[in-house]
Amino acid sequence: MRRRRAAGGSGAGRGLRRWAAAAALVALLAGCAPREGVEEIHYRLKWLYNVSTVGDLYALEKGHFARAGLRVNVKPGGPERDALKELELGHAQFGVASADQVLRAAAKGAPLVVLAQIFQVNPLxxxxxxxxxxxxxxxxxxxxxxxxxxxxxxxxxxxxxxxxxxxxxxxxxxxxxxxxxxxxxxxxxxxxxxxxxxxxxxxxxxxxxxxxxxxxxxxxxxGVRFVANSVITTREMLRQHPRTVSRFLAALLEAWREALDPANEEAAVQVLLAADRETPEAIVRRQLPVTRRLMVPEPPAAFGRIDEAAWRETEEILRLQGLIERPVDVRSLFAGNLP
Known part of the structure; x- marks a missing residue:
């Protein structure tokens, strides 16, 4: 076989115990703050700083997080910097992951919550x-x-x-x-x-x-809808610190809207150039409009809209190809549908 399935119930149990321990650690860290919420938030991206992270960087550089009363460490991702793993270990409170990553983890019992969907169309x-x-x-x-x-x-x-x-x-x-x-x-x-x-x-x-x-x-x-990057957290973080989650998400989405607004293109380009010094400016200026088309939903939908139908199709694709060990109720992953 091209891929191996997970080996049944014992692995799922270990996954649940790991995530429970991680959630407890997150709660402990959050409890050390002098007010409701985490004093310093760690936000792990999916990949290195590039055009697909322009809104995240914009939120930091243009003060959106600070105005929300949050100190956010926006950390680049990469092959050895996995947002899901950092959430599990309590090293981050928020992260960015593709839908297939979220669904694979959820199929093993990971208590993840999807807060917003960044790409409305997969860029692949x-x-x-x-x-x-x-x-x-x-x-x-x-x-x-x-x-x-x-x-x-x-x-x-x-x-x-x-x-x-x-x-x-x-x-x-x-x-x-x-x-x-x-x-x-x-x-x-x-x-x-x-x-x-x-x-x-x-x-x-x-x-x-x-x-x-x-x-x-x-x-x-x-006809193939396969959801790409979304903003995630843990169930425990949302339950224990809902105001922190709300402030973080509101600031982040506001920054994304501004960064992708053509009126702010020059500011967005400069934010990107400061973070990504390897991509020439001429290329960045070509990348940004394409990114805008992939991320901004059709009106009247708001930026960050979660496309439930696309998530269902992504889950079905993974299940039919044997990439997840059991079905996942995608609605149970969305913040608005938590019990």
Whole structure:
């Protein structure tokens, strides 16, 4: 099998005990503060500082957290900086995680709460050259070589796309991708996975300079909704310190709205450039409008809207692919539906 399932009840029990201990530690730390709430809050992001964290950084740099009476340490994420693990250990009170991470943990008994959904559309897409690999519908993937990160979300999303459109995996070739884009540049791989708001402007600029047209395969357009980043906390944090959670979330969402407002684009760009010194300014200016389209919901929905239907579909995808050991009631994860 491509993946192994968790080994039954004893593992789930250990997970519950770990999370219970972590929740107790969070409560203990919170209790040390001289007023209701945690005096210093730790907020672990999902990845390094980049355009997908602009609202988080904006909240810190523009004083939104401070005005809410909170001292927030916004910590970058990464391969060895997992928000779920830090919540479990009591090292953070809030974090950012993708829906699949939340659902996998919840299936094992983790008492997580989803406070807001940052991306309304998953930024994961596949770049391709329409002149060399014409694409009108998913059936056009037949006979093509498609890049995939085995074990990654792109593999899960691709398999869901193939299943939805009745395409057998044997009808195309899967290519294991790494950080080296050479196989795509050389034309050996026809469709390459990337984040449309992050890597796409960088790779697209290179190909455009070479006179090569580019296009993107968007799974969301073809019926696959797989929720990306959301803001999370623990049930214990919400129950013990609801005002702290409320102040944190209100300040964060206000900052996201301002950061993504075109009227504040210059300020948002400068916040990003100060935190992410590796991405050129010209690229940041191309990334930001794309990020805005992926995150800002259609009116009258407010920023941070939780798309319950998309969460249900994400849960179903994981369950059908054997990536979670038991069904998860997604509504039980949302803050407004806690008992």
């Amino acid at each position: 897409q596949w770049i391709y050259r329409p002149d060399k690999s014409p694409f009108r519908e998913p059936a056009d993937l037949r006979g093509r070589t498609v890049g995939v990160t085995f074990g990654g979300n792109d593999e899960t999303i691709l398999r869901a796309l193939l299943a939805r459109h009745g395409i057998a995996e044997s009808e195309l070739r899967l290519f294991s991708v790494r950080y080296d884009y050479t196989p795509f540049y050389e034309g050996r791989v026809h469709f390459w996975p990337l984040y449309i708001n992050a890597q796409a402007p960088i790779i697209g600029e290179r190909l455009e300079k070479a006179g090569e047209p580019i296009a993107f395969l968007d799974p969301h357009r073809w």
